[in-house]
Amino acid sequence: MGNCFSDLEGGKQAVGATSAAATSNNNNGGHNDAVEFFYRSRGLHPLFTQIELSLSASNLIDRDFTSKSDPMAVVYAKKIDGKLEELGRTEVVLNSLHPKWIEKVTVAFQFEIVQPLVFHVYDVDSKYHNIPVKTLKLKDQDFLGEATCVLSEDPFLKISRIVESGDPVPICKTEVVNNNLNPTWKPLCMSMNQFGSMDNPLIIECFDFNSSGNHVLIGKLQKSVADLEKLHKERSGANLTLPSSPYGHEKVLKGQQFVDQFCQKEQYSFLDYISSGFELNFMVAVDFTASNGNPRNPDSLHYIDPSGRLNSYQRAIMEVGEVIQFYDSDKRFPAWGFGGKTFDGSLSHCFNLNGSASGYEVEGVEGIMAAYASALRNVALAGPTLFGQVINTAAQITGQSLSYSSNKYFVLLIITDGVLTDLQETKDALVRASDLPLSILIVGVGGADFSQMEQVLDADGGQRLESSTGRVATHDIVQFVPMREVHSGQISVVQALLEELPGQFLTYMRSRDIKPLSPHVPQTSA
Numbered sequence: 001m002g003n004c005f006s007d008l009e010g011g012k013q014a015v016g017a018t019s020a021a022a023t024s025n026n027n028n029g030g031h032n033d034a035v036e037f038f039y040r041s042r043g044l045h046p047l048f049t050q051i052e053l054s055l056s057a058s059n060l061i062d063r064d065f066t067s068k069s070d071p072m073a074v075v076y077a078k079k080i081d082g083k084l085e086e087l088g089r090t091e092v093v094l095n096s097l098h099p100k101w102i103e104k105v106t107v108a109f110q111f112e113i114v115q116p117l118v119f120h121v122y123d124v125d126s127k128y129h130n131i132p133v134k135t136l137k138l139k140d141q142d143f144l145g146e147a148t149c150v151l152s153e154d155p156f157l158k159i160s161r162i163v164e165s166g167d168p169v170p171i172c173k174t175e176v177v178n179n180n181l182n183p184t185w186k187p188l189c190m191s192m193n194q195f196g197s198m199d200n201p202l203i204i205e206c207f208d209f210n211s212s213g214n215h216v217l218i219g220k221l222q223k224s225v226a227d228l229e230k231l232h233k234e235r236s237g238a239n240l241t242l243p244s245s246p247y248g249h250e251k252v253l254k255g256q257q258f259v260d261q262f263c264q265k266e267q268y269s270f271l272d273y274i275s276s277g278f279e280l281n282f283m284v285a286v287d288f289t290a291s292n293g294n295p296r297n298p299d300s301l302h303y304i305d306p307s308g309r310l311n312s313y314q315r316a317i318m319e320v321g322e323v324i325q326f327y328d329s330d331k332r333f334p335a336w337g338f339g340g341k342t343f344d345g346s347l348s349h350c351f352n353l354n355g356s357a358s359g360y361e362v363e364g365v366e367g368i369m370a371a372y373a374s375a376l377r378n379v380a381l382a383g384p385t386l387f388g389q390v391i392n393t394a395a396q397i398t399g400q401s402l403s404y405s406s407n408k409y410f411v412l413l414i415i416t417d418g419v420l421t422d423l424q425e426t427k428d429a430l431v432r433a434s435d436l437p438l439s440i441l442i443v444g445v446g447g448a449d450f451s452q453m454e455q456v457l458d459a460d461g462g463q464r465l466e467s468s469t470g471r472v473a474t475h476d477i478v479q480f481v482p483m484r485e486v487h488s489g490q491i492s493v494v495q496a497l498l499e500e501l502p503g504q505f506l507t508y509m510r511s512r513d514i515k516p517l518s519p520h521v522p523q524t525s526a
Helices: 009-015 033-040 225-234 270-275 312-327 364-378 388-401 423-433 451-457 483-487 493-498 501-511
Strands: 003-005 017-024 049-058 071-078 084-089 105-109 115-123 142-151 155-162 168-173 201-208 216-224 238-243 250-257 265-267 279-287 332-338 361-363 408-416 438-444 478-482 523-525
Touching (some): 084 105, 105 115, 216 225, 216 250, 270 501, 312 438, 332 364, 332 388, 388 408, 388 423, 408 501, 423 438, 423 451, 438 483, 438 501, 451 478, 478 483
Parallel strands (some): 438 478
Antiparallel strands (some): 003 017, 049 105, 071 115, 238 250, 332 361
């Protein structure tokens, strides 16, 4: 359900912020036992869900002179006529301006109507502390203020194809639209490989998102792609339905699904572009911070084993480079280091790995490996761990290529052992780079806490990066893999790093309507 917050900014400042987290009960209970019995005795399911509100507040007004306020919260439902109906009360929290109440308030959530809630907070006088809260007369208590919210849904759609066995197979889903009973989702792109044919039945289900993963079905409908095209042309909606009995009976809901846009476009595959002459240009950046350990010691992440056994840095370079080099015609790769004191003794967060003052390219994967080994002998490990300059340099090279070629796509591999100290600068650089034909692969080596990179930089969860100026990334260009998972045998480093690359490549090309260099038979899509 998400959180409910006061929608009165001035009230929040004067009273303090009140929040309510809603948790759904799994028994789908109704308003009361009698109503629930009425439905279930007839094999029906009530069309509402019992949820519990967990309440907390912060920065409340202090009404007491010798101590802090003793707050209690009261929850009301606001009816159509504007009257308030009390739903429940919390316990009294003594001597606190930032209470977290334990007592839950139960509300029957009806997904087809808007349900405004009102929260009143009172400072309960000490002489009433031994009296049950339900019997307290609110007019005898000090009113601290109120907050309001609307109990609504966080809907998203899941689309499934019905296969020959009759079972649904999920093929795509939309993003979640928060707190909205009339959501508009971003366009979905489905290929014919996904939906089969224009007449193949699809199941479109609308769910209310729940962070626990127990999403609540709001309603569903069955339509083919041809049906969806017809809805668009006729500007009409299709009613959602909801199972109302164990015998397959369905209740037709008031909620409707509309198709705002429908178009059929030629969609070229990743192989269409590559086989027509598009290239993947490989770049690499290596972490030279002191946390890697002295390269001369066997326990260092940079230790080069005389027996020829590759360290984590060498392994990542070899495995990724050997794949991507076949898509690069000249096999000349920019290679940098960062976080080290270079050949002249100055600290640099983007230096040429080969030691050259002007040329940053090396010949082939073997050239990267040789330059890396040479740099370990000539560069002093230092710090801190900064990505910003490396990403900006790679982005500059990528941007310059657009002036003479549109058939190049760049892939930057960053290998690091540490936690970023320039997170915001890195996010700013990534947001700027998201407009370019560039993907960034990050490999984390060693045992550091890489949650920052997994949860913030790699936007697999759907939350796109935002810069310090509020600009949002055009699309996700980062893929992060911790090397320890590779060592444990859970995944292949190449597979994990490159699995999202074709999708990122296609997202860029399609967003700019860039087509393959020679005619290909495209996949039909809708």
